[in-house]
Amino acid sequence: MNTETKKDILRGGQFLVKETACEDIFTPEDFNEEQRMMKEAVMEFNDREIVAHRDRFEAKDYALTEEVMRKAGALGFLSVAVPEEYGGMGMGFVSTVLTCDYISSGTGSFSTAFGAHTGIGTMPITLYGNEEQKKKYVPKLASGEWFGAYCLTEPGAGSDANSGKTKAVLSEDGKHYLISGQKMWISNAGFCNVMIVFARIEDDKNITGFIVENDPTNGISMGEEEHKLGIRASSTRQVFFNDTKVPVENMLSERGNGFKIAMNALNVGRIKLAAACLDSQRRVTTTAAQYANERKQFNTAIANFGAIKLKLAEMATAAYAGESATYRAAKNIEDRINIRIAEGNSHQEAELKGVEEYAIECSILKVAVSEDIQNCSDEGIQIFGGMGFSEDTPMEAAWRDARIARIYEGTNEINRMLAVGMLVKKAMKGHVDLLNPAQAVAAELTGIPSFDTPDYSELFSEEKEMIKKLKKVFLMVAGAAVQKFGPDLEKHQQMLMAAADILIEIYMAESTILRTEKNVKRSGEKSQEGQIAMSQLYLYHAVDIISVKAKESIISFAEGDEQRMMLMGLKRFTKYQNMPNIGAMRKLIAEKVSAEGKYPF
Structure with a gap:
């Protein structure tokens, strides 16, 4: 076991009843040389390929989103968390979070596409797929040759994800499942090649996961692109399945294990969502500070006014707190994964259990940081005054993009109740x-x-x-x-x-x-x-x-x-x-x- 994992690592939720020494937490100042190089590379990519084309993203240029995703794949950014044997970089969980942090601030459209593909689009196969499934699909997803989507939500099944009505019926010859149903709010639907689809077999208590290739000749059709408040160039469509044939070998994990797959995928998604809001806060704070220095009223820069100082201080403080908590939890997860691997667990088992251990912290971070970026962007508009309300400045787009973060990966209300509920369950166990x-x-x-x-x-x-x-x-x-x-x-x-x-x-x-x-x-x-x-x-x-x-x-x-x-x-x-x-x-x-x-x- 390496020396990093010998420190006192609390179990998930134990922060409440045990004291943590500052030496036992990880901070952004602890990035190693590899992580600092990754950070610089991702920031440069973000500035060049995303921030520079913000107007095109706001104009709903879906083709640009797909194009930039392919470029990200070519540079390895889609494969950071994927094991090397499946074409990935095999980096640790902190590096995964770091990449998500610094690639996500250019626009919420790309951030959503990136998160949906690398997280809930690829990760379920990496963590729950059998060897044949991983070898077939993961290298293509890791390289950006293929893109993934995640089909869970239905018109009548949102927070209650296990109540979905989509059905999977075994064919008479026993070789295929025929999937029929409707999914909605599916990110990357317009350009995905493979989908993780959840459906119910017969009257099973729990749903089952399937790997479904996107073939319009196989009973798959899509609605028009949704017109949304924000994340405008994120492809978001309804997906309809009409007796879509899925080989039985494309069942993901075991029958009835879909709800567990969905929940564990969301745990990882929650801490990544927190990370995806961090650099957005930094950039909004920076943009607001620059404007406050330049904007003069009553013959002085508004940055000198106490009311503006209050806003800048609170914006910076929330960003700093979000960084501190997110990287603390990310390293806890990474250390727990390393401990399990050292004890002989497979990569799949180690990562699943490592993230599951800190599900409480993941929900905490999702709520706190998603609300902080909304407040930060709102104050950014206020500092800009009337100009902040104009599309000529980046603040209104930042505000609109931030709004979705409180909804997806489980609403903040659901995550609040989950955090306390999971803590009570841990206590009972x-x-x-x-x-x-x-x-x-x-x-x-x-x-x-x-x-x-x-x-x-x-x-x-x-x-x-x-x-x-x-x-x-x-x-x-x-x-x-x-x-x-x-x-x-x-x-x-x-x-x-x-x-x-x-x-x-x-x-x-x-x-x-x-x-x-x-x-x-x-x-x-x-x-x-x-x-x-x-x-x-x-x-x-x-x-x-x-x-x-x-x-x-x-x-x-x-x-x-x-x-x-x-x-x-x-x-x-x-x-x-x-x-x-x-x-x-x-x-x-x-x-x-x-x-x-x-x-x-």
């Missing part, structure tokens, strides 16, 4: 010990609080203590809710949504602080002044959000003395000893962004 910490917090509520004044003289000492207290808030609220509602907890969706927001803010804030702490230790405080301010600012907001969401939950299900006790506990757990000066922090961050005319962190 004994994978995450929530019971004992929750009982300890309950006992603390009835005990006499300490009136000692802690020593918070070291950098981040109070912030790290605050993170511990915020974890107690989640354990207090979730523990009481589980005790009250038991197996009916899943019916209380407003409660789950609030608990998820608490969970999300804890993970994002902790990741941000740990990244900065690690970099301060190796580079010194002076070099990290902006990062320190962003970490403290993000935590300040997290405390506010958690306080509101926890209070909503407590007054919704607790009464009398229990309610009063929990509200007192909430006040204790969200109290700063030294309240941060957020005005000064925003000023410091914004002035660094303005001075460099870009997102500089």
